Amino acid sequence: MRDEEWDLEPDFDSLMKSERKHEWISEPRFKKLFNEIEHGLQGVMGKGRYDWVDRRVFDQVFDSSTLLAIHKMMQKGDIETIEYPIARGKEAHVFYATSNNGPVAVKIFHTTNAVFKSLAKYIDGDPRFGGLSRRHRELVNIWVRKEYRNLKRMRANGLRVPLPISHFKNVLIMEFIGEKQASPRLRDISVKNPFEIFSQLLDIIAINWQSCNLVHADFSEYNILIKNEDIWVIDVGQAVTNQHPNAEEFLVRDITRLVEWINRKGFTVDLAECLVRVLDEPVPKLEPLPGGD
Ligand SMILES: Nc1ncnc2c1ncn2[C@@H]1O[C@H](COP(=O)(O)OP(=O)(O)OP(=O)(O)O)[C@@H](O)[C@H]1O
Ligand SMILES: [Mg+2]
DSSP: HHHHTOOOOOHHHHHHHHHHGGGGOOOOOOOHHHHHHHHHGGHHHOSSTTTTTHHHHHHHHHOOOHHHHHHHHHHHTTSEEEEEEEOSSEEEEEEEETTEEEEEEEEEEEEHHHHHHHHHHTTOGGGTTTTTTHHHHHHHHHHHHHHHHHHHHHHHTTTTOEEEEEEEEEEEEEEEEEEEEEEEEGGGSSSSSSHHHHHHHHHHHHHHHTTTTTTTOSSSSSSSETTTTTEEEETTTTTTTSSSSHHHHHHHHHHHHHHHHHTTTTTOOOHHHHHHHHHHHHOOOOOTTTTTT
């Protein structure tokens, strides 16, 4: 969804339509379920019937199968309440939520058609997910599992990524990076030590490649959060193993973007040297972070 669409004035026709869209909620078998989780969704639903901003998020994200998934995760205690959206991306909405163990980030992947096309190219060719059904919903479920597993693998190798807590269907729960507000993306702040950040990011790419056997494949200032000067890498759903047929291509693209970033800050870093660093120079062995495997 484009930002302009998000900011549009309420369109009462479509609001009326969306009222009907959720008629399934009053079907007896869903009604009980929905009653059980309604209070936990108060934050994103809004309180009034025409609380249109919240309503839009609700309609876009919470279809019946997503609500079933959330119901299950609420019963487990992985989610207590879903409070408000932090971000909406092409593929997912991310919400600030509470759980038995404090705040969490809940990433809910959209299950509309357009999304699947863009996901397919990162899953075909990954040996860990061969032979599975190509059915659409199934693909999103695989995608979520992939992000979950990539997070674990990266943490096992000491890379600072959010602790994955649980996943079910199109919903991924992970450690919330921030305090109430999500931490800013590298894109959103001006750093006083860009070269230091650059070196750390290049090390992250190298460790991810050599120790995790992964390439992030969407490594950019949009997918790095900075909290207390620490670098957190997020959005690892599209990361593929080094056996993926396009792995090297994705790797070069990630490194190129990073080099372009630092050179925009007035440095003259050489791409070829960075490639050598990532591919051939030894990487430090970091302490594993909890929750990795
Ligand atoms: N664990 C987290 N803690 C805090 N904020 C988060 C977390 N995960 C994601 N976010 C916020 O949500 C935004 C979107 O998350 P992410 O990049 O994972 O989703 P996406 O839908 O793939 O996004 P895009 O399509 O824009 O790349 C991030 O830019 C960040 O601001
Ligand atoms: Mg992102």
